[in-house]
Amino acid sequence: MLIYNTLKRRKEEFIPLHPGKVRMYVCGITAYDYCHIGHARSCVVFDVLVRYLRSQGYDVTFVRNFTDVDDKIIKRAQQEKLTEDEVAEKYIEAFYLDMDELNVLKADIEPRATRHIPEMIQVTQVLLDKGYAYSTAAGDVYFRVRKMPHYGLLSARNVEELQSGSRIAPDEDKEDPLDFALWKAARPEEPSWESPWGKGRPGWHLECTAMSEKYLGIPFDIHGGGEDLTFPHHENEKAQSEAAFGREFVRYWIHNGFVRVDSEKMSKSLGNFITIRDIINSFHGEVLRFFLLTKHYRSPLDYSDGSLEEAEKALKRIYWAKTALQKELQKEKWSKGQEFSEADQELNSLSQKWDDAMLDDMNTAEAVGYVFGLVRLANRMLENKVFRKSEAGRDVMQKMLDQLDKWGHSLGIFHRPGKEFLEELKFMRCRRYDIDPEFVLKMVQKRQEARNNKDFKAADEIRHQLAEQGIEVMDTSEGPKWDFA
C-alpha cells in the first residue's frame, strides 16, 4: 500500500516494522466540547484506514487517546461549575455517542492523559538527565528545541525562520523562545500532581510520547491526526520522543485535511463549526460518513447542507440497488442455462480497481466511483429477465452483494439492510422538512382508492399536491410507495 508520509512529503510503500502487524496511534480529542465535522472527518478517515488495513490481513493495534487535562478543560470546568474530570467524562461520553452514529469503531486502546502521569514524569526525568530539558525556579520544565538537530523536519520549517517569524510569546524563564513546556508548575485552582519539580501538570505533547511508548513501543508504524497538529504538536512530540528514547519515533506520519465552511477552515476559534449532533438531527449518520469519504482524505473538504443532500441522494442510489438485489435473491426457484460471464468479469475488474484505488494512499473518492460502477452494472443486469431468474444470474447477484458488503466493511457504510435504511432516510427527511408521515400515508391511500375507481384525475391531483412538498408517489407491483424526490 502507498501512503503519503508527511515527513517525506511523498507517497511511500507502506512496510510495517513487524511483518503483518501494524501499530498505529492517532491523536484523539481534547474533551472539553462536542465534536464538530472536522473531528468527524479525522475519526472517519483513520477508522477507514484501520478497517482497510485489517481487510488486507494486517493485525492492527490502534491507539487513540483522550486529552483530559488542558487549559480549555480547566476553563470549561469553571464555566460549567464542574470538576475537570466531570467535564472530560461528559464530553468523552458525547464523543462515543457521536462515533456510534458515524459507525466509527472503538480503538483497541483509548488511554487518557491523567491516568499516565507517572509515565510522563518519567519521560521528563529522562530528558532532564540527558540534558534535553531544564527546570526553572518556578517549577516549570522546558524542552531545549535547539538541541535537536532535525527539529522542523516534519513540519517543513527551520528554527531560524520560526525564530524570526515568531509570534511565540517570549517567556522570561525560557532559555529560548522556541522551547516548549514538558511540565507546567501548578497554579492555584488548577488540577495538579506531585512531581520531582513540585506540583504541576504535564504539557500537551507529553502524553502522546508517554502513552504511545507504553502501548505500542518506539518506533511504531503510523501516527495520524489532523493537519493542524503537524506543528507544533507532532513536531514537538517527535523531538521529545526521539531525544528521550534515542531512536526514530514514528515511521509514517499521516495527516488529514480540514473541513471548510465557505472556503474557510472549520474551527473552534473561528466559531464556524457545526457539531456532529447538529447534523444527525436532520441527516443520517451514514450520510455524513459517506460525504466525508467522497473526497480524498488529504484535500480540504467544503461542507454545506447542499453537499449533504447530494450525498444522501447518492447513497440512496446505492441502497436502492442493494435492496433490488436482496429482493431478487429471496426467490426460491431458479432456472438453468445461460452464463453471464461478462457481468462476472466486469465485477472482477471493478473489484480490482477498487483495491488499486484504496492501495494508492487510500483514495476513497475514486473507490466510491467504482461502487457506482457496480450499482450501474447491477441495475443493468436486473433489467434482464433471464438473468433475474437463472441460477447463473443468482450467483452473480450474490457476488455483487458480497462485493458491496466487502467494500462496505472497509468504508463502514452500506452495511444496513437496504429496506430498513431507506426507511430511516425517509424518516430523517420528514423530520428535516417537518412533514408528517402519517398524513402522507393517508393521502397515498386516498389516491390509491381513486386509482382503483379509475378516477385518475383525483389521483393525479393528490400526486401533484404531494409533489409540491417534494414527495413522489410510486406505483409498484407491491402497491403504492412514497419517498422524497
Next chain:
RNA sequence: GGCGGCAUAGCCAAGUGGUAAGGCAGCGGUCUGCAAAACCGCCAUUCUCCGGUUCAAAUCCGGAUGCCGCCUCCA
C-alpha cells in the same frame, strides 16, 4: 514577513507523462393510466492564464492571477 497547499463541466469530484472516472443537476428515448425508480443515449476536443520541455502535458519546469492553510489553542 516566512513556509506549504490548491485551481478539472452548472455544482461536487477522481485522475502526476499516453489522449478527461464517478455523483448531483439538466436534456432526449424506453417503461408507466400519468409519474417515480431503473435502463439506453446526450452533457469538458479540454483541465485558471502565459510561456517552456517532450513524439506526447490536466499531469513535468518557469512565470502570472486567484483561493486556502500553518507559523498561537485547534481534527
